[in-house]
Amino acid sequence: MGRLQVVGAAVADGTGHDPIDVDVTVEDGRITQLGASSDEPGERLDAGGLTMTPGLIDAHVHLGLSSPIQPQFSFQISAAEIAADIFATAGAALDAGFTTVRDTGGIDGGVVTTIAKGKVRGPRVLSCGPVQCQIGGHGYYGADWEPTELWSGHHLPGLCALSMMSGNADELRGNVREAFRRGASFLKLCVTGGVVSAHDQLTDTQFTVEEIAVAVQEAAARSTYVTVHAHNNEGIRNAVEAGARCVEHGTDLDEPTATLMATRGVALVPTFAVVERLLHDPAEVGLGESVRDRVLGVRERMTEALAAAKEAGVRIGLGSDLIGPAQDRRGEELKLRAELETPMEALVAATKTNAEILGLSDQVGVIAPxxxxxxxxxxxxxxEDPKLFADPANAVLVVQAGRVVKDLR
Structure with missing residues (x-):
């Protein structure tokens, strides 16, 4: 891989410190030095006038939901087209500056390994495999008349596996073991209803504390963790009591529940970009107008939840939750967060904090030797202008593990 020296950039290292002009030396995929570059052999890259950040991390992606949603859920799209859409989205993530993503449901293990082998362009992917759901809960999109047991028959082994249904703790234990067998590196459970749901409301809770605890036990046996899709406080509290380590969305999070999360060391990943997309044009992602009614008010409540979590001292990451086609503007999430906090806080959430949540803080997330x-x-x-995060054209050069994977210079 050799030696690469990036010279002249203003470096924002992901820790929250102001950018400084410093040269960065890379050897064999790792940063070896911050400081004046040397005359040793290797590629020298002049980055004068550019700003360097760590590779961005999206802690809530759905690569497996890269096709129009309703046609995909009703099985009108071929496996070949679904695969093409998945890999196009993976490449677009790199082009938007995201070198690592956490897939929170929809892909099977073959996608992760195909990208890791370099057969298609894409970020480093951590995946939960199929989401774990209770029968008829969020994550189930079969027809009302279709028997639940037929749902898993729609999985495309090695490619696409949206969710698995459990009716009790024993079934959940079997399903999470199956998810790990198929390559999951963590687990995700749906413990409340959802916005894009067919059979529930945001106020519904799903899975009992005892059932969630089974998944936590199985994850702990493999030195990993459970995150939960949760919009309401009762569902969040059930998950925290059971030992979950992260909450996705957290739309109606209140101050007492935020304090409980902080006390137990449970992280929060808000997801604003998907809310904006669904409010703006549900048809763009392949959904009907009815979803707009379900998402009304979510943006404002999630904003209040973010403030409550910050006040309580919760570790807060960043996730886009984009679904459907046209997931190329993944950096919109940083722009939206910058409007609610500061651009630097958004950057730290998308780098250092997300690396901590994903368990990768010893590998990625900051620029350091x-x-x-x-x-x-x-x-x-x-x-200074966080709109730059939202346009992939502004990410003029992307380096992943020391390799230049995008270069618009």
Whole structure:
């Protein structure tokens, strides 16, 4: 892989410190030095006028939901087209500056290994495999008349597996073991209703504390964790009591529940970009107008939840939750968060904090000697103009583990 010296960039290292002009030296995929570059052999990259950040991390993606949603859920799209859409989305993530993503449901293990082998362009992927759902809960999109046991027959082994249904704790234990067998590196459970749901409301709770605890036990046996899809406080509290380590969305999170999360060390990953997309044009993602009614008010409540979590001291990551086609503007999530916090706080959430949540803080998330060289060079300074994060054209150069994977210079 050799030696690469990036010279002249203003470096925002992901820790929250202001950018400084410093040269970055990379050898064999890792950062070896911050400081004046040397005359040793290797590629020298002039980055004057550009801003360097760590490779961005999206902690809530759905690569397996890259096709129009309703046609995919009703099985009108071929496996070949679904695969093409998945891999196009993976490449678009790199082009938007995201070198690592956490897939929170929809892909099977073959997608992860295909990208890791370099057969298609894409970020480093951590995946839960299929989401774990209770019978008839969020994540089930079969027809009303279709027997539940037929649902898993719609999986495309090695490619696409949206969710698995459990009727009790024993069935859940079997399903999470199957998810791990198929390559999951963590688990995700749906413990409340959802916005894009067919059979529930946001106020519904799903799975009991005892059932969630079974998944936590199985995850702990493999030195990993459970995150939960949760919109309401009762569902969040059930998950925290059972030992979950992360909450996705958290739309109606209140101050007492946020304090409980902080006390137990449970992280939060808000998801604003998908809300904006569904409010703007549900048809763009392949959904009907009825979903707009379900999402009304979610943006405002999620904003209040973010403030409550910050006040309580919860570790807060960043996730886009984009679904359907056209997932190329993944950086919209940073722009939206920058409007609610500061651009620097959004960057830290998408780098250092997300790496901690994903269990990768010893590998990625900051620019420091010994870390993997996941780097993005931005045209301009997105900390002064966070709209730059939202346009992939502004990520003029992307480096993943020391390899240049995008170069628009």
């Amino acid at each position: 010994g870390m993997q060289a996941d780097l993005v060079l931005w045209n301009g300074n997105p900390l």
